[in-house]
Amino acid sequence: MSWLLLICVHRIELDTMIIKSIVKTHLAVWGLLAAISLTGCRDAISLPGADPGGSAGAGSSQASTAQPCTDDAEIIDGKSALEYAACQVALGPRPAGSDALRQLAADLRKKLSAYGYKTDYQDFTAQTPNGSVSMRNVIASWPGSQPGEYLVGAHYDTKLLPDCAFVGANDGASGVAVDVEMARMLAKKPLRHGLKFVFFDGEEAVRRWNPQDSLYGSRYYAQEAAKNGLARSIKAVFILDMVGDAKLQVTDDYFSSSELKNALNAAARDLNLTAYFPGSRFTAIEDDHLPFIQLGIPAVDVTGFGSFEGGVSPAYWHTAGDTMDKLSADSLSAVGSAVLLALRRLDSAKN
Ligand SMILES: [Zn+2]
Numbered sequence: 001m002s003w004l005l006l007i008c009v010h011r012i013e014l015d016t017m018i019i020k021s022i023v024k025t026h027l028a029v030w031g032l033l034a035a036i037s038l039t040g041c042r043d044a045i046s047l048p049g050a051d052p053g054g055s056a057g058a059g060s061s062q063a064s065t066a067q068p069c070t071d072d073a074e075i076i077d078g079k080s081a082l083e084y085a086a087c088q089v090a091l092g093p094r095p096a097g098s099d100a101l102r103q104l105a106a107d108l109r110k111k112l113s114a115y116g117y118k119t120d121y122q123d124f125t126a127q128t129p130n131g132s133v134s135m136r137n138v139i140a141s142w143p144g145s146q147p148g149e150y151l152v153g154a155h156y157d158t159k160l161l162p163d164c165a166f167v168g169a170n171d172g173a174s175g176v177a178v179d180v181e182m183a184r185m186l187a188k189k190p191l192r193h194g195l196k197f198v199f200f201d202g203e204e205a206v207r208r209w210n211p212q213d214s215l216y217g218s219r220y221y222a223q224e225a226a227k228n229g230l231a232r233s234i235k236a237v238f239i240l241d242m243v244g245d246a247k248l249q250v251t252d253d254y255f256s257s258s259e260l261k262n263a264l265n266a267a268a269r270d271l272n273l274t275a276y277f278p279g280s281r282f283t284a285i286e287d288d289h290l291p292f293i294q295l296g297i298p299a300v301d302v303t304g305f306g307s308f309e310g311g312v313s314p315a316y317w318h319t320a321g322d323t324m325d326k327l328s329a330d331s332l333s334a335v336g337s338a339v340l341l342a343l344r345r346l347d348s349a350k351n
Pocket residue numbers: 159171204318
């Protein structure tokens with residue numbers, strides 16, 4: 001199978017009948033989880049960094065006893081990330097153009113502003129197979145003392161699946177949750193260079209994945225950055241997507257920058273987290289890193305997509321089964337800690 005075929009496998013839509021057959025079961029589970037997690041969201045929003053005191057996910061650990069063997073380690077709080085994933089899931093399905101997604105955009109802006117970031121919306125209208133859709137990227141910026149900036153991103157929309165309560169605990173919420181935790185850590189001890197967190201709208205295809213119907217937010221951001229000259233100052237891009245699975249193994253993505261993949265793998269080794277970064281599954285993945293790669297900017301897609309047991313995607317991918325019980329605080333912590341360490345080391349390198 002060629003890498004192109006693998007891309008096709010990535011985006012095969014599930015049969016609607018299968019989705020419908022499992023909707024009823026998962027609606028009840030989702031409703032219960034939503035009710036539980038809403039209670040914790042107020043604390044998470046008003047008290048950033050507070051011990052969430054419990055978590056909603058599977059919590060299955062691959063390396064919970066692993067200790068970092070480097071003195072520049074900063075460990076991301078996986079429980080706090082898990083709690084923020086639960087807060088997003090509690091909003092229900094969050095497809096582009098939905099009220100729930102607007103609510104999440106406002107919450108992200110409020111949260112990142114409270115950490116000290118300058119925040120903005122980047123609004124645009126996307127032409128989709130379903131007509132015009134208003135979309136909104138959320139941008140949080142931290143200035144640097146050195147020229148250039150790093151961009152850390154995640155998509156915050158969920159796949160539009162009619163008649164399916166698709167809440168995207170892993171596919172959507174996990175990457176955002178880890179990014180938010182990293183943003184909190186980086187605000188306490190900023191980088192030398194500038195830093196932007198960008199939460200992209202419209203990563204998901206409105207209908208069937210193709211170059212025109214996908215990556216709306218990142219394509220718009222990259223296009224605007226190329227127009228206004230900002231693209232030249234982007235030193236590297238880290239995209240996090242589907243990083244919360246309890247059995248997470250980050251994929252060695254064909255399109256991603258080798259330099260960034262090496263930096264991540266080295267960081268993971270020094271943190272004793274190679275169980276999450278085995279570097280063994282080589283797959284080509286289309287995600288929000290592509291528009292930046294097309295501009296010649298080093299970018300990496302940090303994702304478990306492509307490396308699930310028994311196939312490219314987990315059985316719950318793009319179904320109502322993508323719920324909080326699939327996530328693990330340890331996986332969220334592992335990914336965030338490795339990306340953070342790689343970012344710190346790149347930032348302190350002499351360039
Ligand atoms: Zn998806």
